[in-house]
Amino acid sequence: DIVMTQSPDSLAVSLGERATINCKSSRSLLYNSNKRNYLAWYQQKPGQPPKVLIYWASTRESGVSDRFSGSGSGTDFTLTISSLQAEDVAVYYCQQYYSTLYTFGQGTKLEI
Amino acid sequence: QMQLQESGPGLVKPSETLSLTCTVSGGSITNYYWAWIRQPPGKGLEWIGNIYFSGNTNYNPSLKSRVTMSMDTSKNQFSLKLSSVTASDTAVYYCAMVATIAPPNSWFDLWGQGILVTVSS
Numbered sequence: 001d002i003v004m005t006q007s008p009d010s011l012a013v014s015l016g017e018r019a020t021i022n023c024k025s026s027r028s029l030l031y032n033s034n035k036r037n038y039l040a041w042y043q044q045k046p047g048q049p050p051k052v053l054i055y056w057a058s059t060r061e062s063g064v065s066d067r068f069s070g071s072g073s074g075t076d077f078t079l080t081i082s083s084l085q086a087e088d089v090a091v092y093y094c095q096q097y098y099s100t101l102y103t104f105g106q107g108t109k110l111e112i
Numbered sequence: 113q114m115q116l117q118e119s120g121p122g123l124v125k126p127s128e129t130l131s132l133t134c135t136v137s138g139g140s141i142t143n144y145y146w147a148w149i150r151q152p153p154g155k156g157l158e159w160i161g162n163i164y165f166s167g168n169t170n171y172n173p174s175l176k177s178r179v180t181m182s183m184d185t186s187k188n189q190f191s192l193k194l195s196s197v198t199a200s201d202t203a204v205y206y207c208a209m210v211a212t213i214a215p216p217n218s219w220f221d222l223w224g225q226g227i228l229v230t231v232s233s
Contacts, residue, residue: 040219049206049223050157055213061221093157100170100216102147102159 002026002096006105013112019081021108023094028074029057031098038098041070041079044107045090053092054079086112114139116207116224124201124231130194134207134224141165141188145210147220148181148192150203153228158203162216163190170216197231204228 003026013019029038037057042050052061054070057077067082081088089112094105120132134146148160161171163181171179180193194201204226211218 038217049208049226050220051223052211052219052221055211055219055221095157095219097217097219100162101172104157104159107156 001101002029002099002103004094004096004103004105006092006094006108008108009106010109010111013081013084013110015086015112016083019084019088019110021079021092021094021110023072023077023079023105025075025077025096025098027098029077029096029098030074037073037077038096039070039072039077040095040097041068042093042095043088043090044093050093081110084110084112114209114222116209116222118205118207118224118227120227120229122228122230124197124229125233126198126231127196130192130197130201130205130229130231132192132205132207132227132229133189134191136188136190136209141183141185141190144212145215145218146183146190147208147210149206149208149220149223151206151226152200152203160192160194160205162210164216199231202229202231 005024007022039057041054044050058070069080091107115137117135124130142165147162163169178195183190206226207224208220209222211221
């Protein structure tokens with residue numbers, strides 16, 4: 001299995017400040033033939049299903065605020081929220097789809 | 113706008129079989145990959161398995177011996193059966209669609225609201 005490890009487990013950020021969440025995979029998620037990283041980021045608010053924010057490590061899903069950005073390659077990835085808003089309070093998960101034994105990170109709880 | 117809705121019993125006894133159905137509306141179930149994912153209360157996400165409209169399946173090895181997924185194209189539904197359940201199978205169960213770009217190696221871009229299944233006598 002590809003193990004996904006997020007850091008930190010929880011994070012408190014002031015409104016308007018930047019939030020950074022890290023995700024490390026146990027093997028490279030970069031597929032050499034197409035140079036794509038097979039990693040997605042999700043946001044989950046209480047009582048709701050996860051919602052995809054980013055895929056291919058850095059492609060923002062349609063309708064997602066441009067305050068959300070993804071970066072990284074290989075085994076190390078980052079989700080950045082540029083200016084935290086109250087509605088961004090949620091748990092964030094990374095997920096690899098390089099292998100069809102899909103695996104998620106343990107989640108990072110973002111608070112204000 | 114395609115939508116997914118899980119249905120089934122919210123309470124299952126230990127050692128019995130958990131059975132859930134996902135109904136797809138707003139589009140056809142054919143030509144897509146579908147998935148079941150679960151989340152124990154207060155914990156993270158665990159992928160259970162995928163099914164393609166052809167009936168091909170792919171299960172998480174940790175659950176493979178207990179999981180069966182099937183599809184009913186006439187009803188636009190797909191289903192999950194998990195046998196010999198224990199308290200550790202208590203979770204919110206989500207059905208989801210694998211994104212249509214490069215499936216099955218894609219993310220999950222459409223989710224149902226989820227259904228809480230509790231395993232208890």
